[in-house]
Amino acid sequence: MARKIINECHLLPFDLGVGIESMNDMGDSSDMLDPGIETFFDSAPPLKDYVSTKRKVGEFIELNSSSSRNKTFRRIVCVTSGGTTVPLEQRCVRYIDNFSSGHRGAASTEYFVKAGYAVIFLHRRGSCQPYCSTLPQDPLLECFELTGESSVQVHQSHAEAIKKALKGHNSAVEQGQLLKLPFTTTFDYLQMLQLIALSMKSLGPLGSFYLAAAVSDFYVPWESMAEHKIQSTSGPLDLRLAQVPKMLKVIRDEWAPMAFCISFKLETDTSILLKKANMALRKYDMHAVVANELLTRKEQVTIVTLEGSTTVRRDETESDSEVEKPLVELLVDMHSDYIEESMRIACEK
Ligand code: 9Z3
Numbered sequence: 001m002a003r004k005i006i007n008e009c010h011l012l013p014f015d016l017g018v019g020i021e022s023m024n025d026m027g028d029s030s031d032m033l034d035p036g037i038e039t040f041f042d043s044a045p046p047l048k049d050y051v052s053t054k055r056k057v058g059e060f061i062e063l064n065s066s067s068s069r070n071k072t073f074r075r076i077v078c079v080t081s082g083g084t085t086v087p088l089e090q091r092c093v094r095y096i097d098n099f100s101s102g103h104r105g106a107a108s109t110e111y112f113v114k115a116g117y118a119v120i121f122l123h124r125r126g127s128c129q130p131y132c133s134t135l136p137q138d139p140l141l142e143c144f145e146l147t148g149e150s151s152v153q154v155h156q157s158h159a160e161a162i163k164k165a166l167k168g169h170n171s172a173v174e175q176g177q178l179l180k181l182p183f184t185t186t187f188d189y190l191q192m193l194q195l196i197a198l199s200m201k202s203l204g205p206l207g208s209f210y211l212a213a214a215v216s217d218f219y220v221p222w223e224s225m226a227e228h229k230i231q232s233t234s235g236p237l238d239l240r241l242a243q244v245p246k247m248l249k250v251i252r253d254e255w256a257p258m259a260f261c262i263s264f265k266l267e268t269d270t271s272i273l274l275k276k277a278n279m280a281l282r283k284y285d286m287h288a289v290v291a292n293e294l295l296t297r298k299e300q301v302t303i304v305t306l307e308g309s310t311t312v313r314r315d316e317t318e319s320d321s322e323v324e325k326p327l328v329e330l331l332v333d334m335h336s337d338y339i340e341e342s343m344r345i346a347c348e349k
Helices: 020-024 035-043 050-064 103-114 156-174 186-206 248-255 270-283 324-348
Strands: 076-081 085-087 095-097 118-124 144-146 152-154 178-183 207-211 260-267 288-293 300-305 308-313
Touching: 035 186, 050 076, 050 118, 050 178, 050 186, 076 103, 076 186, 103 118, 103 207, 103 324, 118 186, 152 156, 156 178, 178 186, 186 207, 186 248, 186 324, 248 260, 260 270, 260 324, 270 288, 270 300, 288 324, 300 324, 308 324
Parallel strands: 076 118, 076 207, 118 178, 207 260, 260 288
Antiparallel strands: 085 095, 144 152, 288 300, 300 308
């Protein structure tokens, strides 16, 4: 259990009114963006589900904010999860992918919900989902059996796992604590992250970002991308990839400056991991960077902050324990401290 009770929000002197009307007035923040970011967003194919995604995010924040009629009041965290793709063709047949199963994000979502948060789970379509880790890896059809001409039932051997997953998932959704939004490409991901961050701006320090998605560092700008399938008969392929601008700093500077921001640093060479995490902490003004090494990422992670670093480990004495449990507990406590501190500063003004 998290150390602190997290329903202190009614004490906060921040304006938390996040009505849907006010969210529609957020306007276009692109005037303030640096040129690389502007180029990226200008070149991106517009989000197909922009209007419905914005509405869903607005309603979810409304439901969990103090302005809500039913007075449910929770902190909100945006958990990003899975890898982003980089299409090589506009009518995409081939793409570059970033490694991530989505397990970190899915498991962490469950622990945030348990700690009382409302979670916007921004995930790669088809990657691991919350409450599904105990489901059988077998093909879907092996979970069911025909019991008559037109009736089907869950196979007894899978019934417990499916019941557990359904209970966890349905309860989180029914309580209004889970909103799942899928992405595939880096274009989709960053546009959705921007939309969510701008929507969360008015939550002040009660909003949080847990950026576990593995985001591509390079991309092919839409206008220089081949429209049709690249032909192998044209010989070897020369690709020039532009650099994806780092959006972490933009979240801090412009999109949601008061939100509590946690990013991840993945390396395969442990000798540079903490140095790189420390650099990211300072460069992007994160509140914490979670450093992990590819092969040991499920066993241990190190949380790097300006105050120092703390390593948390999976409880090896329990076979089904996950490193995300102590990780999220620690981050929830840090978020509590951050809210308290922000509240104190706001009161002094
Ligand atoms: C991570 O480091 C995640 O912990 C993992 C989780 C992707 C390793 P899985 O999904 O793995 O459970 O299989 N995410 C961030 C990776 C990343 O691309 N970080 C960038 C960097 O390291 C910064 S945004 O430069």
